[in-house]
Amino acid sequence: MSAIETSQVHLHIGGFQLKNVTLSIPSEKITAIVGPNGSGKSTLLQTMTRLLVPDQGEVLVQDKPLPQYKTMEFAKTVALMTQSKHTIPNLTVGELVAYGRSPYKRLFDHSNQEDKDIVQWAMEVTHTLRHENRMFHTLSGGEQQKARLAMALAQKTNIILLDEPTTFLDIAHQLDVMEMLVKINQAYRMTIIMVLHDLQQAANYCHYLVAMKKGEIQKTGNPKEVITAEFLKDIYQIEAKVRLEDEDYVNIMPLRKL
Numbered sequence: 001m002s003a004i005e006t007s008q009v010h011l012h013i014g015g016f017q018l019k020n021v022t023l024s025i026p027s028e029k030i031t032a033i034v035g036p037n038g039s040g041k042s043t044l045l046q047t048m049t050r051l052l053v054p055d056q057g058e059v060l061v062q063d064k065p066l067p068q069y070k071t072m073e074f075a076k077t078v079a080l081m082t083q084s085k086h087t088i089p090n091l092t093v094g095e096l097v098a099y100g101r102s103p104y105k106r107l108f109d110h111s112n113q114e115d116k117d118i119v120q121w122a123m124e125v126t127h128t129l130r131h132e133n134r135m136f137h138t139l140s141g142g143e144q145q146k147a148r149l150a151m152a153l154a155q156k157t158n159i160i161l162l163d164e165p166t167t168f169l170d171i172a173h174q175l176d177v178m179e180m181l182v183k184i185n186q187a188y189r190m191t192i193i194m195v196l197h198d199l200q201q202a203a204n205y206c207h208y209l210v211a212m213k214k215g216e217i218q219k220t221g222n223p224k225e226v227i228t229a230e231f232l233k234d235i236y237q238i239e240a241k242v243r244l245e246d247e248d249y250v251n252i253m254p255l256r257k258l
């Protein structure tokens, strides 16, 4: 079953176009969207989350066309963690994560026990519980990234989209976030879709790959099969060696720009 399908999606934004984007993103798997800067990855994520409306074509989430979703229903189905270097003032981590429960609340509703349990769970899974009472803006970039992931998890959706979740993180925090996402995917069968620049992470942590170039889908499939030296030449115009180590660990060695 597909978590998200797009069919012949066209979209103009400024001088840029998404062109004929037809995709089927598998349910309960981890999907990476890769491609050069400006190839349309974030635009595609926004199209999948109703932030941008296609000029033509259709997007289905869990088999239902996007225009048929009510706002709160959609927020209970799909969570989006965007790229952000901005700090959020005057909120503790606990308060920020509790915002993830908004789709389940009416105005002025207080948190009930279920909300509190889910917020606690989201902070436990992301190892942010120890920061619960700290102001969000006092956290390091890596800690903030995990707190924002906790807020998205507290939305308790089947599908979560992440725009560059490992950007701005040191290598240890990058691996920590990727391993956390793998565990979340396995334990809760959550569909995870993320924009990634690190192809080695895409190859080694993701089940499915979508490669974009100039607003079009260039390749889709198993990242371990798709990411080859030829692929890197076609998509990024670089010469690179791609080797399989320890049986199934993909090692990408960029050599030079062509």
Ligand SMILES: Nc1ncnc2c1ncn2[C@@H]1O[C@H](COP(=O)(O)OP(=O)(O)OP(=O)(O)O)[C@@H](O)[C@H]1O
Pocket (backbone or CB within 6 Å): 013, 014, 015, 016, 035, 036, 037, 038, 039, 040, 041, 042, 043, 044
């Ligand atoms: N609101 C907008 N107005 C005009 N142009 C836009 C707008 N949003 C995006 N674009 C352009 O659309 C193109 C694709 O942008 P997008 O952010 O989707 O690329 P990306 O693949 O996510 O890039 P990156 O890897 O650099 O984050 C870019 O050329 C960008 O400048």
